[in-house]
Amino acid sequence: MRQLNDLSTPAVVIDLDVLERNVARMAERARQHGVRLRPHAKTHKIVAIGRLQTAAGAVGLSVAKTSEAEVFADAGFDDLFVAFPVVGQDKGRRLVRLAERVRLAVGTDSVEGARTLAEPFAQAGRVLDVMLKVDVGYHRVGVEPDRAPAVAGQIAELRGLRLRGIFTHAGHAYAQETPEAVAAVASHEGKALALVAEGLRAAGLPIEQVSVGSTPTARHAMTVNGVTECRPGNYVFHDASQVALGSCRLEDCAMTVLATVVSVPAPGRAVVDAGSKTLSSDALRPHAGGHGRILGRLSRIDKLSEEHGVIAVQPGESFRVGERVRILPNHACVVTNLHDRLWGVRGEAVEDELPVAARGRVE
Ligand SMILES: Cc1ncc(COP(=O)(O)O)c(C=O)c1O
Known part of the structure; x- marks a missing residue:
């Protein structure tokens, strides 16, 4: 050999024993807390590692791009979430074809963006599941929690779309100086998102999935009541930053x-x-x-x-x-x-x- x-x-070398242990540990954690694990494949982009994750119990994969979803669909993955605010009729048309062969959802954080996907789906007589992105403090993309009901309500009315749930990514955890501060971000991530979900349900919107996730916050955020899904990515490999953060x-x-x-x-x-x-x-x-x-x-x-x-x-x-x-x-x-x-x-x-x-x- x-x-x-x-x-x-x-050469980039992956210690397979460590990889397998990381995959098993996160899967076990999710099982313990009754949360669906949908790992983000952005970290590995590798079919065999995605299979390892689903074999360990992941419900499917998260990806960042429509084209990444196509790669994993070609490899036989049948449940994919594009965890990014996808915008554009060109993407919408590709997603129509993808949705013919896999269970699919994509992120959105605006009515304007959602409309660009709704149109090709409505024209094709199909329905695309979308997840509304909510900003819990990272201040990158996502609607502010108090705007979520208005935006979600309008998106839910678009023909061609179904609002499956809401999601967030607490990327600001990476700026925290102590494991305690990371835990506080994680707890807020879960609680803030669960609260938004309650508000949307009270407004009559059936929110199935409440999805959190990053590697530093996963272990804490998945313990919060009301969180249904977690999307850590980096945990398969970890790196010097995860060591420095105490993850x-x-x-x-x-x-x-x-x-x-x-x-x-x-x-x-x-x-x-x-x-x-x-x-x-x-x-x-x-x-x-x-x-x-x-x-x-x-x-x-x-x-x-x-x-x-x-x-x-x-x-x-x-x-x-x-x-x-x-x-x-x-x-x-x-x-x-x-x-x-x-x-x-x-x-x-x-x-x-x-x-x-x-x-x-x-x-
Ligand atoms: C939307 C989203 N979800 C999940 C993740 C996974 O987070 P991590 O790489 O910390 O595991 C990322 C990472 O960038 C992300 O952007």
Whole structure:
């Protein structure tokens, strides 16, 4: 069997034991709390990992793009949620074709946007399930909770659409400095969304699904009464930011980047063949702090250019040209999207080549 040393660098390596443990743990947590798990596939974009998640009990997958949904539908996934405010008749027409073969829902946060999807569905004599996005504090997309009844009411009246439920993503959890602060964001995420759902039901709108989810908030948000669904994504791999946020331990990180030291040009500086093209430029959260940890060392990558990762060598440590290191990236999801394949390993043995089937699907 191929060994780690046989891989050309840089290579993105997934520890399959850790991946399987992460998938099983989150599935068990969701089961315990009676919440449907609909993991976000943006992190892996890999068919085999999606199958692992559904085999562990996930009801289906979340994706970010219509084109990602098409990839997973082609691979046989039959229950997909595009967790993004999809806008445009072009997308609407693609979604009509998709809805002919899978159980489908898409996000929306405006009547104008929803109308662009309603029209192609009404023309085709079909109905698309939509989920209204609610902003619980991230202030990216989503209606403010107090506007939800008015917007939901108008969307529910559009011919061609059915309002299945509401959803949110508490991305501001990534800016919190302590696990307690993350827990507070998570609790608010669940409670605020459940409250909106109650209000909509009181207004006569049948809200089936109340969907929360991010990796830092999942474990707390899914315990809140009224939450029915959770959509964590990053948990399959975790990364240096999840460790810094207290979402997981170092040993729960499944993704590392195998790189070769290609130059040691001066004392205190070593350079690997993994730059921003491999690791992305995403910052460590909640506080910026380099571009990746070197496993087993204190030194970290301090500076990136496209093909070079520059390690600031800590006192007492050294690197030699030709040496291979494993780097824990700041943000696993964006690393995946930079690579055609990831390598599944157990110990030193390379067990699987994992094609990133939904890589680069931006529409
Ligand atoms: C709408 C939505 N849902 C779920 C997730 C998954 O969150 P995480 O990557 O923290 O697990 C994301 C991540 O960006 C998202 O944007």
